[in-house]
Amino acid sequence: METPPLPPRPAGSTEHRVLVLGTGGTIASEPTSEGYAPISEVTARDAFFKRIRQHPQLSDAPAEAFGAPVLAKRVGRDMKYPALRTPILDDKGNTVLYEILDLENHMDSSEMTPSDWNRIAELISEHWDAYEGFVVLSGTDTLAYTSSILTFLFAGAGKPVVVTGAQIPLREPRSDGWYNVLESLLVAGTLPYTGVSVVFCHQVLQGCRAVKASPDNLQAFETPSVPHWMRLNVKISPLDSLTRRSASRPPPLVKLEAFPTVLSCAIYPGITGSVLAAQIHSMPTCRAVIISAFGSGNLPVKEESGVLQALEAAVKREILVVVISGCYYPNIYPLYALGVRLLAIGVLPGGDLTHEAAFAKLIWLVSRKELSFKQKQDLFQTPIAGEMTVNLQ
Structure with a gap:
């Protein structure tokens, strides 16, 4: 028929x-x-x-x-x-x-x-x-x-x-x-x-x-x-700023890694570096970690908590570590003293990225085998498609 x-x-x-x-x-x-x-x-x-x-x-x-x-x-x-x-x-x-x-x-x-x-x-x-x-x-x-x-x-x-x-x-x-x-x-x-x-x-x-x-x-x-x-x-x-249709073709399609690559961890009172390290080590294929922090990116930093040490160890293993805000209106202030310490150990500020956008961007980045770890770090901090606002104050 x-x-x-x-x-x-x-x-x-x-x-x-x-x-x-x-x-x-x-x-x-x-x-x-x-x-x-x-x-x-x-x-x-x-x-x-x-x-x-x-x-x-x-x-x-x-x-x-x-x-x-x-x-x-x-x-x-x-x-x-x-x-x-x-x-x-x-x-x-x-x-x-x-x-x-x-x-x-x-x-x-x-x-x-x-x-x-x-x-x-x-x-x-x-x-x-x-x-x-x-x-x-x-x-x-x-x-x-x-x-x-x-x-x-x-x-x-x-x-x-x-x-x-x-x-x-x-x-x-x-x-x-x-x-x-x-x-x-x-x-x-x-x-x-x-x-x-x-x-x-x-x-x-x-x-x-x-x-x-x-x-x-x-x-x-x-x-x-x-x-x-x-x-x-x-x-x-x-909005007046919307992009109009054009003949622009899509970029070469990135095939996303099918196995788990991005770990998401929430900061809560009393969390320790050993807990974070255990979560990271439990995922052998982990290539990136999202840390949902308090307020504008705050997390426990006293020596005895071991949190900064766990994050620094992950970065040294070339795992992308990103801090985003757990607030409904996200905003990370990397210029605060804590932000400076995080940047010094290679932890990346998520700015006003939503959790969904941070997760997607990290999967997209870790699936791109042609990029070095440093290039992935730099691209994460670079707006690709309006997903984040840089230099938030």
């Missing part, structure tokens, strides 16, 4: 092509005996597509019965669904023609790994020339990690990559996923800006600055240190 053709494009409209990558998450979840969960079975995947196909804001085709056949085709390990087209989205006549490429393994995003990020990045790179923009559907728990790593992998590229999801599954009438998908298609397909972003609850957020702020609120994501890129209200309000 052949895929039915799309209805004629509305007269005077301009069509933009977008690829949507489905990874599972809440947006694609179905009820199970243990609660909602993303399901990899074909019937569940097809049901997700059927809901989108039926929605008048996401498809301009005549509504089909929910039980009508789904004519998907296998593409390698993944499933590609027939193209859909949005109705006209604005007064300029823009529409978006989009295809959903559903990844083989539907997952809760808490199961996301660097191998999954490699797969997502490979698919975007492979289809770069065929589409004007890309949307990644993700679970929300690690969505900000995904948007952060994609920011580094596609730094300077001239097309937008949008990451979105939902707090309520798409199968539910109150799902926030409907507008998140629609507005992601708008941003990826029709707006003149590039970069990796998070689209959620009528906001466009810088991908490497986003954090999940609430597991319950529909406005689930924020960028604590910087303004929103855009607010999708009655009028769309973009």
Whole structure:
């Protein structure tokens, strides 16, 4: 059976092509005996597509019965669904023609790994020339990690990559996923800006600055240190500083190390250097350590705690050691006396990096085998894609 053709494009409209990558998450979840969960079975995947196909804001085709056949085709390990087209989205006549490429393994995003990020990045790179923009559907728990790593992998590229999801599954009438998908298609397909972003609850957020702020609120994501890129209200309000689309191609794709390379440690009252050293030694493949410190980067430095000695020993083993703030509004002051001592032993200040961005940047750096340890240290302190502000005071 052949895929039915799309209805004629509305007269005077301009069509933009977008690829949507489905990874599972809440947006694609179905009820199970243990609660909602993303399901990899074909019937569940097809049901997700059927809901989108039926929605008048996401498809301009005549509504089909929910039980009508789904004519998907296998593409390698993944499933590609027939193209859909949005109705006209604005007064300029823009529409978006989009295809959903559903990844083989539907997952809760808490199961996301660097191998999954490699797969997502490979698919975007492979289809770069065929589409004007890309949307990644993700679970929300690690969505900000995904948007952060994609920011580094596609730094300077001239097309937008949008990451979105939902707090309520798409199968539910109150799902926030409907507008998140629609507005992601708008941003990826029709707006003149590039970069990796998070689209959620009528906001466009810088991908490497986003954090999940609430597991319950529909406005689930924020960028604590910087303004929103855009607010999708009655009028769309973009920042003047946004980068516009261009013909710039992505940099050579960095394949992320699949084994654990970045250790994250929180500083708490009474922690000792022996505890930190034990954590580092317990991960033989450790190449970087994030220290989430008090306030503006404070941690115990008395000789008897052994914390500075443990960090210095890690740096001598050419492990990148980074201190970030555990505060919601992060800000590290390397000019304070403690900061000077940390710099002296080779510990790097994280500035206003979020934990998600620090984690992603370190994975990106340690996966680059062509760089020396010193080059990795220098690049960590260099803004790559607006992920940090230097010389914070």
